[in-house]
Amino acid sequence: MSAIWDRIVGHEGAIELLKGEVDAHSHAYLFVGPPSVGKSRVATAFAAALNCEFRGCGICSSCIKVKHGVHPDVHIIEPAGKSEYLIGQIVRRPSSTDFVVAEEAIRTPFEGRRKVFVFKDAEKLSEDCSNALLKTLEEPPSDAVFILIAESSASLLPTVVSRCRTIRFFAVPRDEIVEHLVGRGFEKSDADLASRISEGLIGEAIDFVSSPARRARREAVVSALCRLPTAGPSEILSIAEDLLAAVRSGIEEVKERQRVDVEWASELAPPHMAGQLRKRLGEVHKRAALREEQKGFEEVLLGFARWYRDALAIAVGAPECVINLDRMSELELEARRQPRRLLACVELLMDVRKRAAFNVNMQMTLEAVLFKLQEELAESAHGRWSGF
Numbered sequence: 001m002s003a004i005w006d007r008i009v010g011h012e013g014a015i016e017l018l019k020g021e022v023d024a025h026s027h028a029y030l031f032v033g034p035p036s037v038g039k040s041r042v043a044t045a046f047a048a049a050l051n052c053e054f055r056g057c058g059i060c061s062s063c064i065k066v067k068h069g070v071h072p073d074v075h076i077i078e079p080a081g082k083s084e085y086l087i088g089q090i091v092r093r094p095s096s097t098d099f100v101v102a103e104e105a106i107r108t109p110f111e112g113r114r115k116v117f118v119f120k121d122a123e124k125l126s127e128d129c130s131n132a133l134l135k136t137l138e139e140p141p142s143d144a145v146f147i148l149i150a151e152s153s154a155s156l157l158p159t160v161v162s163r164c165r166t167i168r169f170f171a172v173p174r175d176e177i178v179e180h181l182v183g184r185g186f187e188k189s190d191a192d193l194a195s196r197i198s199e200g201l202i203g204e205a206i207d208f209v210s211s212p213a214r215r216a217r218r219e220a221v222v223s224a225l226c227r228l229p230t231a232g233p234s235e236i237l238s239i240a241e242d243l244l245a246a247v248r249s250g251i252e253e254v255k256e257r258q259r260v261d262v263e264w265a266s267e268l269a270p271p272h273m274a275g276q277l278r279k280r281l282g283e284v285h286k287r288a289a290l291r292e293e294q295k296g297f298e299e300v301l302l303g304f305a306r307w308y309r310d311a312l313a314i315a316v317g318a319p320e321c322v323i324n325l326d327r328m329s330e331l332e333l334e335a336r337r338q339p340r341r342l343l344a345c346v347e348l349l350m351d352v353r354k355r356a357a358f359n360v361n362m363q364m365t366l367e368a369v370l371f372k373l374q375e376e377l378a379e380s381a382h383g384r385w386s387g388f
């Protein structure tokens with residue numbers, strides 16, 4: 001039995017390789033590929049397989065604990081600092097009582113067969129943290145497995161990379177995503193749209209079809225852009241407020257999923273570890289809620305950019321490249337503007353999106369973006385395009 005792998009779409013090469021290593025694994029892996037492509041899902045499945053009596057049955061208590069993040073021997077580690085890992089996460093700092101990787105790695109597993117340490121965003125391991133981790137990677141305990149997850153190996157210390165077995169992840173073809181979503185009972189039209197919006201990132205596609213907040217956010221983006229050309233200043237402020245509410249709507253969904261994990265933690269964690277596990281889950285959950293807000297904000301800006309990119313695709317005669325397939329009539333109207341104006345809108349949005357990664361004031365940014373876009377569009381309305 002190896003059902004834990006069955007729900008993963010794509011990545012056949014990586015999965016075959018890892019399945020073959022359940023009994024004779026390397027000590028350290030580096031999973032490299034675009035964000036949301038499925039690296040974390042594969043890492044979780046591998047952690048479950050390493051600890052399951054049936055190599056990842058998906059239904060035993062061990063597999064269920066790994067799935068909900070409450071297995072005492074499977075540790076998902078994220079940067080605790082604002083933008084990077086803290087050295088205290090890797091080695092013990094004086095008077096700290098926190099969880100420390102170097103110490104956990106040499107302990108005997110509590111109940112599983114392997115201790116697994118999954119480092120998310122491994123590019124955020126500073127040089128000090130990497131060097132501290134390297135000591136453990138150089139003399140790994142025989143029952144510990146480290147999985148470092150990163151977008152690229154270039155931002156990691158070469159000494160760390162050389163200790164890891166690198167496994168590459170690629171975007172999943174659009175038709176595989178559609179097939180998977182339809183197989184899970186989603187409408188074909190929704191699956192089609194999700195496959196385009198996700199651009200091959202299966203995590204994104206599943207998130208899009210299964211999250212009402214995410215769907216509502218996308219509707220808020222489309223409605224904002226349709227209202228924008230004729231909106232007065234007070235309506236623009238109200239559009240920005242609607243968008244901000246849409247940005248934050250995903251937080252409740254995240255909290256609901258977290259409540260389920262806490263219930264599993266209370267039910268399944270060994271009594272002597274329940275307190276420690278709840279504390280760690282609390283920290284992870286707090287960061288996840290903050291991340292969700294940031295992600296929602298970036299998604300709105302990306303949604304804006306894709307809208308004008310779609311209009312541009314139609315304007316230059318490449319409608320097959322359109323992402324927002326279900327809104328062709330609105331996009332065709334938008335496509336009547338001058339391509340260089342549409343391109344200016346896309347560039348403005350991509351630029352704002354880059355800056356948005358650095359804790360900007362979301363409401364003010366949205367207002368400024370909407371006013372600026374309206375200005376661009378008003379200018380383009382004066383001269384309808386009639387060809388290059």
Ligand SMILES: [Zn+2]
Nearest residue numbers: 052057060063
């Ligand atoms: Zn199992």
